[in-house]
Amino acid sequence: MSIIDWVIVAVYAAIVIGIGVAASRKQNNTDEYFRGSRQLPWWAIGISIMATSFSAASLLGGPGEGYGHGFLWLQLQLGDLLGYGLVLALFLPFFMKLNITTAYEYLERRFDAKTRSLASLCFILSVVGRLGALLYGASLVVATVTGLPLPVAILVVGMVSVAYTVAGGITAVVWTDVLQFVMIFVGLIAGVWAAIQGVPGGFGELWSTAAAAGKLQVVDFSWDPASIRTFPTALVAYGILAFAVAGTNQQTVQRYVSCSDVASGRKAALMGWFTGFVGVAATLALGVLLYGFYSINAGALPEDVTGDAILPHFITNQVPAGAAGLLVAAVFAAAMSSIDSALHALATCMTVDFYQRYAAPRSEAHYLQFSKLLIAVWGVIGILSAFYVMSTEKSLLPFLVEYTALFLGPVLGLFLMGVLFPRINATGAFFGTVAAAIILLVIGKVEWLSFLNFPGIWRSAIAAPLAIVLGLGISLLGNTPSPNKLRGLTLQEQPESE
Secondary structure, X not given: OOHHHXXXXXXXXXXXXXXXXXXXXXXXXXXXXXXXXXXXXXXXXXXXXXXXXXXXXXXXXXXXXHHHHOOHHHHHHHHHHHHHHHHHHHOHHHHHHOOOOOOOHHHHHHOOHHHHHHHHHHHHHHHHHHHHHHHHHHHHHHHHHHOOOHHHHHHHHHHHHHHHHHHHHHHHHHHHHHHHHHHHHHHHHHHHHHHHHOOOOHHHHHHHHHHHOOOOOOOOOOOOOOOOOOHHHHHHHXXXXXXXXXXXOHHXXXXXXXXXXXXXXXXXXXXXHHHHHHHHHHHHHHHXXXXXXXXXXXXXXXXXXXXXXXXXXXXXXXXXXXHHHHHHHHHHHHHHHHHHHHXXXXXXXXXXXXXXXXXXXXXXXXXXXXXXXXXXXXXXXXXXXXXXXXXXXXXXXXXXXHHHHXXXXXXXXXXXXXXXXXXXXXXXXXXXXXXXXXXXXHHHHOHHHHHHOOOHHHHHHHHHHHHHHHHHHHHOOOOOOOHHHHOOOOHHHOOOOO
8 A cells, every 4th residue: 555545544543543532531430331321313323333233344245245246145135124123113112111221131120130141141152253253354454455464463453443442432432433434435435436447438347247247136036045145045034133133232232222212213223224235235336346347357356366355455456546545444444333332242241231230339430440441351352253263264244144143043032032922931031042052053063953954044043933932831831920020021011112
C-alpha cells in the first residue's frame, strides 16, 4: 500500500479509538456500560445489529462466495427475515418488559439458576469459536497487504481490538458500529470502482461475463440438505439458525434491551435485517464483478488464490492508491464491529450471569472494572482461538454457520420451552436440553448412526424440537409449574406491547 493508503487506515483507527475514549468518560455504572442506560437511538442500534453479524469474515467470504457461486448466498437473507420475524413475535416483548441485561436472565425467572447458567455457557462457547474466525479474517488482510506473518498479524489485530473495546462500553460499540457501517460501504464502492476501471467496457463487460458463467442466479430450488446454497436449506435450516442467533444470542439481544421500548426494539431489529441484506448483496456483487475482472484479465489471479484470499489479492495487486486504503479500512471496520460486540457480550454474560449471580455483592465500580478485565481476558482467548481457525484451513462463512448452529440450537429449544410450553418445568428444561445436545454429538461421532447425521447447518432445526420433546417428556414425570411463577413469562400471559 502507498502512504496515502496508510494515512486513510490510520485516520480511521484514530477516530474509532477517539469514540471509545469519549464514551468512557460517561461510564459510572454497569447499566451505562452494558445497555447505554437505554438511551441509544433505535436506528443506530439497528445498524449495530447488522455490524455485529457483518464481520471481516463476511467482507472476505462474501466476495469469495460471489466469485465462486454468484448470488446464491443471498437466499439466506430470506431465512434471516423469517428468524427476525419469529423473534419479534415471540421473544422481544419478554426481553423488553422484564428489563433484563442478558437474555438468559429470562430463563432463571421462568425456570431456575442452573438453566440460566447452561444457556449462558452455551452462548460463551459459541462466541469463542466465532471470535477466533473474526480475528483470523481481519488478520488475513493485514498479513497480505503488509507482508507480516499471519500469526503476528493475528496478535496485532487482537490487541488493537481489545484496547478500544475495553474503553468504550456498549455506547462506544454502537456508535463505532455506525461509523464502521459507513466505512464498509465506502470500501465496497472503492472495490467496485477499481474493478470497473480495470477492464475495457467497464461494468457492462464485467456483468455480461459473469452472466454468461451463470453467476447471476439468485435462487436454487433443488433439494440438497448438504448445500447451504439451496432454497429449502436457506429458508428452513438457516431460518431456524437465524431465529436462534437473533433471539437467544446475547450479542443481538443486548441491542434490543438497549432500546427505550418494545416499538424501538422492533424497528431496530428490522433495520438490522435490512442493512444486513444490503451488505450481503453488496459483497456478493463485488465477488461477481471480480469474477468478470479475472476472467477478462486471464492469468492475473494465481491458481492457488481462492475463496477468502481473492479480495486481499485484488487489494494488493489491482487496486490503485487511495482505494486500497479504503478497502483495508473497510475490512478493519467489519472486523472490529464484530470483535468488539463479541468481547463485550462475553464480558456481560460472565459478569451478570455468573459473577453477580453467584458471588457476594460488590459495588458498581467493582463490577465495571471486572467487566473491563474480562474483555482483556476474552481477547487473549480469542487470539488463541484465531490460531485454531487458521489451522483448520476452512472457508470462513461455512465454518461460522456450522459452528454457531452446534451450540445455539439447543438454547433455542430452551427459550421456546419457556415461552410456548407452560407445562415444562425447570428439571425438564435443563435435562431435555442437555440430552438433546448429547444425542446430536453421539449421532455425529458414532459411525453406525451416520444415516441420522444431518449436515451442520441443520443442527439447530433438529436440536430445538428435539430438546422440546425431551423437555416435555421429562416434565410430565414431575410437578406442574405454579401459575404464579409463570405469570408474565409465557405466551399465554405475554406482556403487553408498548
